Amino acid sequence: MMQHFSHLLDNLYEERTTKRRIRLFADYLDQVDLEDRGTALSLLTGTTRLPKIKSAALLEILKSRTDPVLLEHSRNFVSDVTEAIALSWPGSGDLQISLTEIVDRFVNSSASRLALVTKWLDDLPHNQRWCLLKLVTGALHGKSLGIDPDNARMALADLFYVSAQALAQAWCASEPPYRELFQWLDDQAPKPVSEISKYLPVHPVISVDAPDNAFQPFTLSLAGPLVMVYRMGNEQRIVTLSGDDLTIQAHDLLQNARFEGVMIGSLAIIQNGKALSHNDLTRRLSRPKPTKKLTDELPLHFIALDYLHDGTTNLKSFPLHLRLGNLELQIAKLDHPRFHFGPAIAAPVFDRKGLHGHPLKSITTGIWWRDQTRLCQHETHWFHQPFPPMQSHFILLYVEDKTDGTGKLCTIGVFPHEGNTPVPIGKCLVSANNPDSAAIAKYVKENLVQKFGPVREITHTREQGFIIEVSYSGASASRRHKARLQLNDVGFVGLGLMITPADLPELEELQTELIDM
Structure with missing residues (x-):
């Protein structure tokens, strides 16, 4: 009701x-x-x-x-x-x-x-x-x-006691408003099945602290979603490995997938040989019906990582090295600038500094590796080691108390080489339960410059300022920021009590490192 x-x-x-x-x-x-x-x-x-x-x-x-x-x-x-x-x-x-x-x-x-x-x-x-x-x-x-498709599937799995694998297959085979899905969950009908759902999910992901050199090859893990490009007979679709359909959002990519078969890979936005930020990819995929202007501005590319069917033969029973060999031949045969063979690396790298100059560096989040001796069945595991976030100190510019009481939203900044006024470069949330929140509130009260509604500007000069340490995954270009870049995935680490504003890196120093990130 x-x-x-x-x-x-x-x-x-x-x-x-x-x-x-x-x-x-x-x-x-x-x-x-x-x-x-x-x-x-x-x-x-x-x-x-x-x-x-x-x-x-x-x-x-x-x-x-x-x-x-x-x-x-x-x-x-x-x-x-x-x-x-x-x-x-x-x-x-x-x-x-x-x-x-x-x-x-x-x-x-x-x-x-x-x-x-x-x-x-x-x-x-x-x-x-x-x-x-x-x-x-x-x-x-x-x-x-908080109810995106992934969280909705978690709610269904908890409520009906079904595995993520079975749920992904049934989800992909159902159409909104998902009557067949709920009839199966209520034991009123058999599980929905389609040809494409038979290939889902390809693997569970296991995050580990260190790579196993016995498992080869190592592959870059990208920020974009893992998807399946499915072209068999008259059916052509692009779906995530969780079962979400991206066929309409990625229609321009699918039009150029001139092959028969099933491939697994990552999506990325690439321009002039370099990958754009994950924010650009999210902006592109969030549009249910992207315009031609948007598809031209943010062209989708496919980074192929596995090959499950070549149009005539099911390759899931083949060892990994044979599947990858067939995949490399198919990508070369396709010869399209939007389709790339997944970048293998000879040895594991442990942070982005080990990828200096790599065209996919800005969207690389870690490394994958798999056991070549195992077949591509549902029990196959992909192992993943994420890169650790970067950390640095910044000066606090503005503090906003969240109306829901969850904490303080802090705007951080950096000084340009010429000038005494810092420019904003990102925001982070300091939880109300964090003991450092009281120290921030005390400084705001004693060094308030002016108010803008719930936002409070505090003293931030080269001689005096409140320094905090944050973590971040990288940076992306931003037209809205005076610094012309913004930090991504910013998290609060702690207070920089022993750091002065004069000790902070300047904008130009950060740009050299962050723009390449």
């Missing part, structure tokens, strides 16, 4: 830990029927997208029903338009309706969708209006609520 979904969204917005959010979603799936399970799963994971109604149109209707001045004050106070409309909408009904019926009627409505939503706002109870508005205005983003 709609009331259950509304209650779920309320709880997800309030909850901050991923583990708890997964538990909340599993509890929701346990209490609703099959129809609403599938509808909620497809909405939160983004596999179903509804037509949108502009919130401005609803505001115009609301202005005719309530005091427009009071409404404007409500918007300024609440800031979220959908929440302001839900709180200000007059009256309250008692309509009992399912989530699936809401979605089906909204999508298939032949009359005005705006009139239909207006009627629902009149009839629904007060606490369900906000949920409805999130749905119909396109403001529902499951990923921001």
